[in-house]
Amino acid sequence: MHLFIKKLVLLSLVAFVFGQNNVALITKVRGEIFHKAHDSDEYASAVKSGTQLKNKDWIKTGADGYIAIFFLDDKSQLKIKQDTEIQILGSEERGKINKTISLDYGQVKAKVEKQKGEFKIVTPTSVASVKGTEFWMISEDGVDQIIGIQGVVEVENRFSGGVVQVTTNQTANSTPDGGLDTEETEGADIPDDPDDDTDDDAGNTNLHQLRIKLQNSSNEERFIIIEYSE
């Protein structure tokens, strides 16, 4: 058989497989979680850790649900809190996965390190484009709040086209009327991350941060961060 034909058959097989490739893996599951495969019309419950997610799969969490997933190409992490519904869109391109999370409503936290492909979170109101960062995205009744933890997130309001960059300790508010602004993050507004140690054993711990900004004559900024609990 000619090598050329061999290659053609192989390529076809590869193309077929890549069209339904795994893009992510569920590594932690808590509470009520539902999964709808890309080729299914209904949600299935009893989702377990180790479930592989493909392009166009849906995830929904119940009132007590929490799920953590990793993307396979660069270990980007997405944490999905309770009462949230998302669709995962991952297109593979030359050894990387361009990731788009369609967030209908709810709260998600993204942590992107050693980024390979694009990482975007899209809500009915906003598009948040990520490049090596950690942030929260909260979408409720069309109003989005993007809380920067580390790095830079570019947020675009889909109605006005306005774009802002959200950095550490900043919060962007994006509204369906086209409004888009940023403000300093209030510690109490940062959602609790169920994986944080401080929340596991301390019951009702409220850990707050007081950040004091210092600026020198060269306009270099530094922060004094005082953590306190009450």
Next chain:
Amino acid sequence: MLKFKHRMNLVVGILLIALTTGFGQTMSGELIHLPPKSAVEGSSIEISAIYTGNLNEVTEAKLMYRLAGQMGYLEIPMNIGDLKIVGSIPSEIVGSPGVEYLMILLLSDGGMVAYPNNEDPLNNPVFLPVAKPTGEKSEMISETEREYSQNIIILTPEGGAVIPFGEEILIAVSLFNLDNVDPNLVNVFFDNRDVSAYATIGKDVVTYTPTQLNVGEHTVFIEASNIYGVKLSTISWKFRIQSAAQKMFDMKLIGYLNTAYRLDQIHILNTDTTQNQKYTINTNQLRRMDGSTEADFKWAKVKGVINISNLERDDNQPQNRYSLKIRNNYLRYTWGDETPMLNRLGLWGKRVRGHSVDLRFKWVNLEYVTGELTRPLTGLASFDTTQFEWSRTGYTYSRKLTGVRPSFGSGRTFQFGTFYVHSRDDVESVKLHPQWLKDGYLNRLGEYGLPINDPATSYSLEQIVLYGDTTDVFSRFSGANPQDNLVLGTDMKLALDNHRLSITMSGAVSLFNSNIRSGPYSRAELDTFSLFGDTLLNDTISIGDIDFAFSQLDDMLDKPGLRFLLSSDNQFDPSGPMADYFILNQSIRMPYDYVKFGNGFIMQSFPSLGLQFNAKLNYFRNFIDIDWKHIGREYTAFGSPLIGFDYAGWTISDKVRLLRNMLFLNLGYENITKNVGSINTFADPQTLVNSYSLGFTFNPGTGLPTLSTSIKSYKRDNNIDTLNIDTTIVDGVVNLMITDPRELNQTLTSTLSLSYEFALASVKNMISANIMSSSRNDLRLGREGELQSAKLTGLNLRTEWKIPLITNVALRLNNSQLLNESSLDYQKTSYTTFDVWAGYKMYKNKLQLRSGYRQLQLNKIKYVDAILVDYDQSQNNIDFRVQYNFPNVTKGATVLKNKLVAQFEARNYKSKIENYNYNDRMVHVRYELSF
């Protein structure tokens, strides 16, 4: 398209037969070859080898090659040179992940030599990895991503992770970045056991869920090969399962340990007039150790603190301190020394050695303190040989305290609480004759000159017989009386508008008994309580015109929550259960004065009442603090020694932030009335204290000077304008005694300070100047004049040089004056101080040296025996300080830092008038360790 001729499967087949038969023959030489480390995609690869045998015997040399993973080989002839054999793998075949090759030499005698020199070189060829060419821009491929592109990615758990026992574990890796993975050739090892059959293996991801994991460390090893059987990558990592017990005691540890030694040789004024020397040397040594360790567990923080010194003695209050504290979100417990803060009116700022518990459940809280405020000290006993009386002085009773404060509300925005603080001296803790029960008693009497060895005498605690005369011996306490104190109160806190407005208020009543030695009254004794003016024994308490039957009191207390105050016969008896909470006898300070109440002096009629109100407002860049207090004349709180008594008034302050916090304006006002319990302001005058203050601090930022200034006026006025004139007639002579009860004076204080950082030729400098002026003037009519004045001026220059040297030069002038020259108490004092020190750092700041010199000149003018005398004194100090910072020592996750500090100071004192000249020396060594 290939440029060279190639034979595929047929060549392979022929060579297979040839090699398998050829390897049985003896080889006269061997091929020596050093494979290239790597190759670049699209570039040809030169392969060379040296034949150790006779090159003339080599008839043909072939290089066989293939893309890694292919079945068949391609071949090209190799060039046989004088020294080596060379061939080249064409660029078209060089691609990822690599190429495989072997070399074959055909010999003239029919034999063959191959490289690699193994049993089956066709199936075990040389593998040469092929990389992408450098310089070619590959989208999104960075150095880090190159690392990722060749590797298996650990998804979960992370390497080194610590996972609680019982938690479900998923082991997962991503193979996404590996090309053409063959799932059948992916092997998973867990704790060195092959668990591939139990893992879920795909071409993108591998998952494995281990079961029944033991506590301890576990290892994962995964290797992946491609569809051609070529090993692509391996990965290995460890994680740990932690038991519940281990998790409980998993902690971070921080702390410090300081030890210090100080030797002072100080001259002190000699009070023994028989000695000629005015000053005698006194040597003091101080050794102390201070340590603290804090362990941060997940569920709580545990901290131990210890401070011990050689000043600790049995005949003094404790100088050592120790405590063990446990803290988490719900509980704060301290065993040992603590300074509880229940309420400013009840327990605030007093050290208690015992137990302190603070339970916080957000809406319900409980604070409880019990312990000792002072420990018992025996004091001294002295014998009066004329009265035959022992008296004990200098003693201290053991004083115990119990405090409770339940409260409702977290305290963040609202809290309501009540508090009970009881403190009582233990009467039995100081014995009248503690150390006289042994033989020491006779020896003590002997010290007073009594003939203790004379057989005609005898001695006991109660009597002394001297040569037939018997005399009773008395003993008494001549110092403080044992006391009892009870404070009951309530408090409330409210914070609104995100804490921009906060209000706190407290009210308390205190009961104080100045002498509980005789114990509590009985019911009958209370019936005729002299303080009430009640002389009738009629089972009724009479206070003025008010009669209150005991039966009424019994009925009032016979209710849930108060019944504990009744005796077993349901009657109120001060010597019954009531005595556990407060001793009621003739020595109590009455909390209610019915006479003053009847005369309309409402606040004065409750002398044991304490009230406090505070409001803080933070609006429009103003921070306003409003404080009002009323503390009655008899208010006593052993647990809050700083609260004072017998005063009332307002204190208001405002801090204004302007110019983006560069300018702070401080305003203050105080209006306090002292002796507020007085009802006769002439015989027992009240003093009104009024003060106003104004100041500002201006800090414009780096490179500009900082300025702060303030002015304060403080006035005392007892509102008495007339003199007292007492007339007495003695033997027909009229004597006038004139006294001046007036008090009216004003103190005016002003301060100014300026500091400025600047650089001269890259040398940083900081110059600061301070001026303070204060004068107190008597404003009484006819007595106007200056009472006291002081003025202080200081100048300081600190320089940081380009070398690690810091110098500081300071000059201070201090002048003060008391009264004026017409008064015999007149005194004028002037101090001039010149101070210079330098500090130098060496060996990357490990060694720090500092040396300083100070000169103090004192001139004093005062009256001695009605003659104005001028004194001059001088003092010269030198000091040296060495600090060495040892290199940090790392033990696991702990970093130990330690340093040694040694300091020496010598002071020389001189006075021409008083004719003395002496030197003091001080040595101080300290070692500090922190972790």
